[in-house]
Amino acid sequence: ALLKVLPKTVKKIAVLDRTKEPGSLGEPLYLDVAATLREAGKNDVILTGGRYGLGSKDTPPSSVFAVFTELKKDAPKPRFTIGIVDDVTNLSLPEVKPAPITSAQGTVECKFWGLGGDGTVGANKNSTKIIGDHTDKYIQAYFQYDSKKTGGVTVSHLRFGDKPIKSPYYINQADFVACHNPSYVTKGYKMVQDVKPGGIFMINCQWDDKELGEKLNAAAKKYIADNNIQVYTINAIDKAIEIGMGKRTNTILQSAFFKLANVMPIDKAVQFMKEAAKKSYGKKGDAVVEMNYKAIDAGVDALHKVEVPASWSKPEADAAVPALQGRPATVKMVENLLNPIALMDGDSLPVSAFVDYTDGQFEIGASAYEKRGIAISVPEWDAEKCIQCNNCAFVCSHATIRPFMLSKDEVKAAPANIKLADTKPKAGEYKFTMSVSPLDCMGCGECVTVCPVPDKAIKMVPQETQVDEQPVFDYLVANVGKKPGVPADTTVKGSQFNQPLLEFSGSCAGCAETSYARLITQLFGEQMYISNATGCSSIWGGPAATSPYTVNKDSKKGPAWTNSLFEDNAENGFGIYLGQNTLRNHAIEKAEKIAASEKASEAYKAAFAKFMETKDNTKENTAAAASLIAELEKSAAAGCELSKEVLDKKQYLAKKSVWIFGGDGWAYDIGFGGLDHVLASGENVNVMVFDTEMYSNTGGQASKASNIGEVCQFAAAGKEVGKKSLAEIAMSYGYVYVAQVALGANMAQTVKVLAEAEAYNGPSLIIGYAPCELHGVKGGMNHCQDEMKSAVKAGYWNLFSFNPALKAEGKNPFTLTSKPGDGTYQNFLNNETRYSRLTRSFPERAEKLFTASEEAAQERYEHLLKLVELYK
Ligand SMILES: Cc1ncc(C[n+]2csc(CCOP(=O)(O)OP(=O)(O)O)c2C)c(N)n1
Ligand code: SF4
Ligand code: SF4
Structure with missing residues (x-):
């Protein structure tokens, strides 16, 4: 076919391929054309091959003109790229911008x-x-x-x-x-x-x-x-x-x-x-x-x-932009990559800008520099009315409202407009403040919804009225740490004094997924390795150069995050776990040999004993590992070769908290085989499923987590069959910690489950109910937390946990936290367009399916009640 359309006079051909085949002599279409010409004996035609459109790059007329300009040369580049500025291999062709207008006249x-x-x-x-x-x-x-x-x-x-x-x-x-x-x-x-x-x-x-x-x-x-x-x-x-x-x-x-x-x-x-x-x-x-x-x-x-x-x-020059503060590596990445990308000008970046990141590793903590400022209204805190429950911070999807306790010196050093209150219920040594970042807030208003004060201690006000709050927030985040005497991490209030290590992500305003993930980083962030399935959580969690995971301001440590494929995430996380665990065990073996040697100091032996005693406790082992490392440094300085070998791997010594994150499409469907395999392994990994009951990232397709009557893509007439009980499949092993939570419905249960699951020395699976923008909750995502409450109250979603550690203590491992539905099931369904739209398109079918859905929910609850008895 090519030979038929090729003019006899053709002298030069440039073939454009939209692919990159590393290691190949040329791209596929180029090779086809080369073979065709060769077999037709057209050896005098000059043939070149170029790449275009990779990574969704646009191909405007200027790119095409550049190809013709190149072809006019006596010796055009045999291989080239268009649409990018490749100043590393210099394969790109120069383009004249703006592109000439080539559209039909009058367009x-x-x-x-x-x-x-x-x-x-x-x-x-x-x-x-x-x-x-x-x-x-x-x-x-x-x-x-x-x-x-x-x-x-x-x-x-x-x-x-x-x-x-x-x-x-x-x-x-x-x-x-x-x-x-x-x-x-x-x-x-x-x-x-x-x-x-x-x-x-x-x-x-x-x-x-x-x-x-x-x-x-x-x-x-x-x-x-x-x-x-x-x-x-x-x-x-x-x-x-x-x-x-x-x-x-x-x-x-x-x-x-x-x-x-x-x-x-x-x-x-x-x-x-x-x-x-x-x-x-x-x-x-x-x-x-x-x-x-x-x-x-x-x-x-x-x-x-x-x-x-x-x-x-002849405009006045713009005011100089103040130099960015922070970790030098992050600042460099922000200046070179994030800033142009954030201005939607990333396509102008030359290839050389990415040379430092060729292995795909990006610095964390960059989202703090975005300051998107897109919320029309943001929360304003009232120091007097607030009862300091920290609920607002607990639910915030973007970590933009945070409590702090300040010492006298910290108060003195703070911007003058900081709002302060005596600590409650009793005034103490520190002052309390709830601070808001107006330029990072997405304006969802969830914080107002969950504030228990009857006439609300926070209200939404126009963003521009809060500009002065930004320096206060920035000062607090950079300078004010957790104070002694605050409630435990495992409480709603206490957890919020820990720095969130997921902040200002690209999730929708009010997204439930990020509220869960943010909370997990507040509990274990510095020790976390996260393997993330593809889905919304990989998009808000890992866009290159705008990383929302960050480091603790003091330890400079934060979660290590990676995304493999949609289908192999559990295996990927498991591999990470096995890898670090093997390295850790090797280091521990050597450290043990040192402890057993006569030359070991008493201090070393004590540090090693403490390390082993806390080996499986993420929080306590961090401090114990630091003491052990200090002793190893002493013995290495004294010439101990084995100590030097352990120190080579010192970052693996402290217990890590391995997390496998993903949505229901991953966990229930496409990654299920791998997930099941990993849970069955009995190893100490934690799985968090953000259950939006649909494939959210790709526009809302039905998954096995979708429920009866739910209208999704591929289920336009409402899903006919019920939701798979992933929790029960996992519970059937007997040695997997399993729980269902709904953050807005029961904050205390959520934080308790997370702590228990992580502490359990074996696999854990937590399924978090996650209302989503695509559910079409009436009134919008500022009702996300209330919607979780309604789901539990109606008996649509059940809260429970199965803790094998309790079984080992002779107790009932199964705890059913939520009550039976209170008769509001149909109201719940009708409050979300993913259901209510069926009443408009197929009213009779809607009635039938919604009734079936409610009956299935009642049966499920009765079944859970039986499990309470069964596990007694
Ligand atoms: C094997 C494979 N199939 C399909 C996709 C496209 N894809 C990317 S994310 C996604 C949806 C993820 O849904 P879910 O796991 O429920 O997570 P959510 O987006 O709801 O958080 C799909 C289908 C893919 N990346 N890989
Ligand atoms: S939810 Fe309301 S009462 Fe609780 S800390 Fe926030 S502002 Fe204060
Ligand atoms: S689409 Fe849904 S799950 Fe995804 S970021 Fe938005 S609210 Fe969160």
């Missing part, structure tokens, strides 16, 4: 910068539908996302035109660019630089023109002035609140787009948008439809044209 190109979950993508899909349904125009839409879950950056690329659109690449020369989130302006994202000269830049913000001038950086101002960009602002934020739409600004911004981009007459666009709103919201009643109509009108009316001052062509 209108538009780009929208939104915040994941703010409705920008949905509104743009709706706009394409309106234009597609009501005009003869051709349409194209691409949606680009960052690595964050809801709350990340989205960029929608829309093209409309009278001629066919053949542009399979992102827009970088737009007629219209909209910024739907003002923080993107303050952070300095390169947005306006993508507007064609004379094009339109629209910003959703609450600023007047003067304030806008203060917020835009010098490069943006200069680009606007030099390229005659028309700048518009629209305050959709206040308008949406005024109309009663809360945070939902998308409809207002959609109609503003129609007004400015001139794709169709505005009165027609308004009519079509209103028709679409009526269709979508008609069932919700006239008031909702009316609200949407108002939003549509507001978008047209509330636009404001900014008079661009002449001074913008």
Whole structure:
């Protein structure tokens, strides 16, 4: 086929492969073409091979022009890459940016910068539908996302035109660019630089023109002035609140787009948008439809044209960015990688920027430098009303609200605006504060929901009113540690005085998965090795360069984290366990030989005895290992060769806490065989399953953890069969610690189970109920913790634990913590769209399945009651 289409005159061919075959002479398509030419005797054709589009890199016209420019040379590069700047192997071809405009004449190109979950993508899909349904125009839409879950950056690329659109690449020369989130302006994202000269830049913000001038950086101002960009602002934020739409600004911004981009007459666009709103919201009643109509009108009316001052062509230089503080290796990574990536400019990084990370290891602690500032409202703490229960910190998905106890000196050194209270119930030596990081908070409001004070000791307030709290939070995190006398780690209150070693991750606001993981790091973080299955937890847990796992401020130790494959995570974690355990045992054997020798000092012997006594206790063994290492250093200095050998492996001496993290899709389905194998091994690993009852990361497919009647992808008519009892499968071994928890339903049980599971010298499996953004909980994820409560109260989710250590003591190993359902089962189901949508699509089936689901739950509870008796 190739020979048939190849012109006779062809002299040079460049083959582009979208793959990298290390060790091969060339990529697959290149090799095919080479063989074809050779067999056809076309040996005089110059053939080159290039790679493109790897790692989702875009291939704009500038890349393609670069290939032609190269081919024009007498001796073009035989192997090359496009779309990246490879300054290490120098294989990349130079590209002229911005890319020339190659789309058909008259094509209108538009780009929208939104915040994941703010409705920008949905509104743009709706706009394409309106234009597609009501005009003869051709349409194209691409949606680009960052690595964050809801709350990340989205960029929608829309093209409309009278001629066919053949542009399979992102827009970088737009007629219209909209910024739907003002923080993107303050952070300095390169947005306006993508507007064609004379094009339109629209910003959703609450600023007047003067304030806008203060917020835009010098490069943006200069680009606007030099390229005659028309700048518009629209305050959709206040308008949406005024109309009663809360945070939902998308409809207002959609109609503003129609007004400015001139794709169709505005009165027609308004009519079509209103028709679409009526269709979508008609069932919700006239008031909702009316609200949407108002939003549509507001978008047209509330636009404001900014008079661009002449001074913008020679703007004042931006203020110097203060030097970053912290661990030098992390700071270096943040400056070189994280900062451009966080500005959505990672594609501009040259290959040399990654040379220090070629083995795939990245520094931890980088997320603290992101300061995304995306929450519209953040918590404000009231020192007087607070009863200091620490519930708010206990549930926080992003570790952005934290309690501290301060000594007199620490109070003196703190920023003056710090809010302090006497410790409760009794005033003591220290002062108490609950501090919030406004720039890291995602604004979910879970903390307010769980505050037990009747008129709430925290309330949500606009983020900009809390700017002064950031230096306070930063001071406390950097300088104030845990104080003696606070309640034990195994209590809700006590656990929160430990530094969280998972912070500011990219999970959705209010995500339950991160609340569990954060808590586990507060209990065992410095000793943790985490093997993470692919899933949401690997995305919020391990995006390269924005690592949310961090180190303890004093010990500089934190969790070691890795992600292998979705299907082999349990085995991967088990391998890590076996590896470190073997190295540890070798070191211990040698340390034991030293202790048995006549030359060993009494101090060494005592340190070794203490080490062995605490060998299986993660917390106590850390201190014992430190003392043993100190003694080993002394004996090594005195010439003991064996001590030197032990010291070579000293990082393996202290007991490690090995954790295997993953979602239900991994644990119940795809990784189940491996998980079962690892649990059966009897070895001391801890497994934490974040049970969202669906494959969340890939958009909500049904798993074996999904329940009867649940509507998921691949179960559009509601899942017919019940949820697998993973807990009971594991319990059948008799030597596996097994528990089901729901953090918001019973905080005390959650923290107790985690401590017990980790302390158990054998395998542990903890299944945590995790409400998810995709469940569609009424009112949003600020009800995540309450939803866990409702699930347990209704008997939908049961809390229990099976502790083989109790069996060994002659006690009943099985503890059933939750009560039977209280009759609210159907209310619970109907409070989440993953269920309630079935009542709309298949009402009769919904009734049947929901009844079956409730009956199955009752049976399950009765079965658990029998287990209590059985294990007695
Ligand atoms: C073998 C394999 N199949 C499919 C995928 C794609 N994939 C990545 S994450 C994911 C879903 C994970 O779901 P779950 O384990 O429930 O975790 P959650 O995202 O809900 O936290 C899937 C299907 C993959 N990475 N590997
Ligand atoms: S939940 Fe409320 S009472 Fe408890 S520590 Fe937080 S602010 Fe204080
Ligand atoms: S589990 Fe759900 S709430 Fe959490 S990050 Fe994933 S999609 Fe978001």
